[in-house]
Amino acid sequence: MLAGVMIPARNMPTMISGNGNVSGFGTSLLVQPSNMMEGQLHPLESESEIGRMRDDELDSTTKSGSENHEAASGDDQNPRPNKKKRYHRHTQHQIQEMEAFFKECPHPDDKQRKELGRELGLEPLQVKFWFQNKRTQMKTQHERHENTQLRTENEKLRADNMRYREALSTASCPNCGGPTAVGQMSFDEHHLRLENARLREEIDRISAIAAKYVGKPVVSYPLLSSPMTPRPFEFGAQPGTGDMYGAGDLLRSISSPSEADKPIIIELAVAAMEELVRMAQMGEPLWMTSLDGTTYVLNEEEYIRTFPRGIGPKPTGFKCEASRETAVVIMNHINLVEILMDVNQWSTVFSGIVSKASTLDVLSTGIAGNYNGALQVMATEFQVPSPLVPTRESYYVRYCKQHAEGTWAVVDVSLDNIRPSPTARCRRRPSGCLIQEMPNGYSKVTWVEHVEVDDSGVHSLYKQLVSTGHAFGAQRWIATLDRQCERLASVMATNVPTGDVGVITNQDGRKSMLKLAERMVMSFCAGVSASTAHTWTTLSGTGADDVRVMTRKSVDDPGRPPGIVLSAATSFWLPVSPKRVFDFLRDENSRSEWDILSNGGVVQEMAHIANGRDTGNCVSLLRVNSANSSQSNMLILQESCTDPTASFVIYAPVDIVAMNVVLNGGDPDYVALLPSGFAILPDGSTITATTSSAGGGIDTDAAGSSSGSLLTVAFQILVDSVPTAKLSLGSVATVNNLIACTVERIKASLSCENA
Template sequence: MSVATPVSGLLPRHSRIRARGFGSIRIGSNENPPHRTSSESDLGRNKDDEAAGNETMEAPYSCEKQDSDKRSRKKRYHRHSHDQIMEMESFFKECPHPDDKQRKELSRELGLDPMQVKFWFQNKRTQSQHERHENSILRAENDKLRANNTSYKEALANASCPSCGNPTALGEMSFDEQQLNIENTRLREEIQKMSAIIAKCGGKPASSYHNMPSQNQLMSPLSFDQGVGNYGAQTAMVGEMFGGNEPLRTLLITNDFDKDIVMEIGGVAMQELTAMAVNGNPLWVPANGYEILNQDEYLVLFPKGIGPTPLGVKVEASRHSAVVIMDCNKLVEIFMDVDQWANMFCGIISRAVLHQVLEIGGKEILDGACQVMSAEFQVPSPLVPIRDDCFVRFCKRNSRESWVIVDFSVDQLRPSSFTKTRRRPSGCVITALPNGYSKIVWIEHVELDDNEVHDLYKNYVNSGLAFGAKRWVASLDRQCERLASAIATNIPQGSIGVFTNLEGRISTMKLAERMMLSFCTGVGASTANAWTPLTVGSKDVRVMTRKSVDDPGRPSGTVLSAATSLWLPFPSRTVFDFLRSEYSRNQWDILSNGGPVQELAHIANGHDTGNCVSLLQVNTANSSQSNMIILQESCTDATGSFVVYAPIDLASINIVLRGGNPDCVALLPSGFAVLPDGPELMNNGGHIREVGSGGCLLTVAFQILVDSIPTSKLSASSVTTVSSLIKCTVERIQAAVCSGGT
């Protein structure tokens, strides 16, 4: 019989285990201590288990088998619990070498075999030895790296330039600090240069600007939460920048578009534009229904300008005004939104991009807004190169009824220093009138090199009508009438051939707008159009291909575009009326097969009967065309005319007429652009025709789906077919117009 002498209630658990001679001791016990088995020995030598410290093998056990009395031993793994490991870890920190009594007491408390506890401590000690060895190796490597780093610093501190012998290191500065120091030096030099210019213009000493904040202290170019600031003070600082002794190009504007400087220049450009808008003769001279700038008088009023005009560069400056049916605030919103602006003038702008918003406006929306933009300006013909320019647009409200929007080029905003187009202060002054009307005074003032213009268009471009103020204002007036008619509600019910359903009318006009936009952007010499010249007979035809994939607005496949331009000795209005009329369409439209064309319905877009959207149906015996409707939009103003059309299947047009979404209707627009002038020619009386004497420039453009597979290659036969189609169409138009007695 064994007698136990417990003392566990006198000390804490760890203390009663660790104190030698104390604990729960059995006296006279006949139980033998457990022997270490071979499996347990293997466990003790297992390095993986030593590292883990939490997995051991328990003592083997025996089991009977039915066919023999032999007993076999099986190994069973035992994973220590989290609490068991934590207890042994805590004990190990105080006593890494426990004796037998401590191991037995610890095993009893943890419910483990004493040999398991013994092996765990052995593994733990081995693991600690490995860690100490690794730590010593890492410590030695760290000391070596420190020594190398110190030697490198000493070498850099004592290094000198082989050319000049000066030190190459800046003390203990980091690389970033060195770069900031260099940048600060450069900015300080720029500030000194600008201060000298400002001092000359505004009369203030240059030293007063030496303490201007650094570039990283200025407002971020995309910060919209601050106003324009004190424009009076800023204008005084800059002075008459467009009338100073120094040219504008000497001002350094970085690629990040220094906001404060650009805003100051915008204020001065606005003053110049306002002065040019209110001054009359002798600054402006009447010519062909608009006004051109008297350069001598301009130099008198603005003697210092933005620098002299380079040799071989032409100056174009014109002014025109009109009253348009649109609220002035809505006009400002359109002009300051690059997408709306490009859509409004789709016949003039082929591409437009907003690069950066420098200021969104101050106290009132868009008042003081400033942004950096670029645009491509075009004539609807592949023979006239586009005029691309990167410029700043600045918007300011002069009074309760007046806004000023000014554009000006800054050469430093371009990736290269050479530019073919530079905008002096150009833009418009908008004045609010009663009943939602606005008066607009438009000024276009540019310097350019247009030596690449085709001979066919040189006189038209030189006249100032191609890119002048009159064309901008005429296009704006026509588009304002179009937008007003889209939302008109006073249409008489029961009118024959007129859309009376408001939803259907709006949806149809949206589809026609997309058709017109697609035609205008695809017919010019934009950088997005890779035209290839092709001579078909005596006609100079330009062709290009486009791949359409997953575009709901275009049929999928390979599209061939072809265009040609020519001069006709007939008034532009005569040619325009002939092309838009459904009665004369079968005389030139080869696809109608000579069948009569009937107008099913139309939408009037202003006071001119030529401005309308029509739905036409070709009455032909060809069954494949019986379910096809032609959507056509014709528009005209004093500077040009368009007739654009596209075939649409009957099911799609019915959805649109019910007010459905027009964006999913696939169309390929073709059509004509008619400009009211041509080159100088001898008439029957022997006199030279002048610009505007009655000729017109006609551009014919077709888009045809040649293959429904986008990856297919274009065949030579497809190009020949489309080119021949253009040639035949042009010949039919010439013959039909001539036979009309014009």
């Protein structure tokens, strides 16, 4: 046999065994490692030699497709090799009938095999062997086709690489004849360098795919270094976030990993995948049931014994947060994997937890046209929607793997050992989820969240919530995913009941309105946390809790009105349950009790879109009928959403003409929004993983006593339509008084309810 690197055939299930070895692969592509060291991918074995090898395999399987051993299958070998084996040759009619049946059902069950055997005059065992051999034959033919494609791609890359290297090596300055400087390159020469960089990434991708399956390091290719400056870290643009939400101090300094780092990253990702799958499946003594019986608690001593290698000891001053949660969600496993591996979709679905995120580098895009084997280096800020809880910055690799038919896993693990930073305050040990296919388009998701953090900067109000692990833990991820899957299902719903007043039945109008509401929620969540990109100024002595304000200049953003926008936010504690706070704030009938801008007018719901099984999950269009002529035509777009870990009521004034366009299916991206609203979290004293009888939300506990609530109130107000204007102290005082008055009204109303 030739020494080489195996790249698995596409669509073949793979398994990582307990010792980290990969099994279940077929030989597809052989790349000579000795030649790889020379900086290029050489052609494979001669096509005739490989062809003969595969022809021999194909001949044997093809022959077994029409002939069957009477006494043995491929799994039951005859222990007496000198004994002559007897064969049964099927008739042409039998083969044709089984071929036709194979197209409809390649895996017949016992009953189908018996029925087919009775019709064709064959024993069920003969039918079983024929179908086994046929499946083997089809797999072999598929592998040959994949081999040809990979070999062609390999040879093309090698030829292109040699051509560009030769062209670049002879590049010279047209004036002096010396080496070409970057600023003096012609367009064609610059194009060659860009192509060389692209080829480097493509070769790295193929090499990474090979390396991670056989455990061998990725070879660094001595291609000509690109003169381009290193790619800066840029967060994926989110609609409506504006320039206020740039990269933080830590994440701004992070760039793509170097060539020398890639083998280490791949090895770390493979080990993290094995650890995640085991942590998702193991019970006691690794995971112990909590005192209330609703959650699992990690046994840290057992964890160290079970996973002694890991990513190193816990840093001094850091504490461990580990949690696990399981739920069945209304989304198929393929779509779930796509959301997790697409940074824009992922940050949108989890906008209440992810304040910003970016993919720094893609080491592998996966194989077989899906995300199996995909490797991405990412940087993310995780948040609690309050200015009192610092975000958690993390630099990590995300690895996706298919473990069996219908079973996938996605794991994150920090790369702090590769790029240590003295300002890092969060380290992700193997965290992620195991996804298993369920009937009728559902999926079972087991989420593991395991981090080490320094949470000394958390405000005392949120200490209890954060220290229990509920602020960033697996429960919050699973609850958010479950709610968002229901929201996505409502977007695609076609059987909308038409009997209810105000229900939007126009499919295009529903999609446009939900897309607009999604942007509103993302903009609110991205601007309310204590991100390193925000500079909050605290205003004290107003009689209310401390109010934090910041400004942003909006220019050429169709999703925001131009000018100076003042954001103000405050967080405080209420002695009532989060469910009661949520129901009070989302109800249009009680809005006049706290909404100063409605000026005491009657608020009426004109239209709504249900977003899930809980009646509180919906998008509404509200009208304020006020005696004030300036507000008589005011509309409010509002989204309310709740799950067992967090609730939101987010709204924004909208233009009537623009909303008519949206309701008729028009583009919602050009509707200007300045979202305000509320984020409601439990205070951490009493948290259950179960939903209320209505299907969601956090209510009183079994004994009837209420847990408290942590309420964040945030406003965004346009204080000047000229972006170059200076912010006046009067504007700050006005906004401060507005938010302070709103807080006092909410406290007064809910205290009366609670009395």
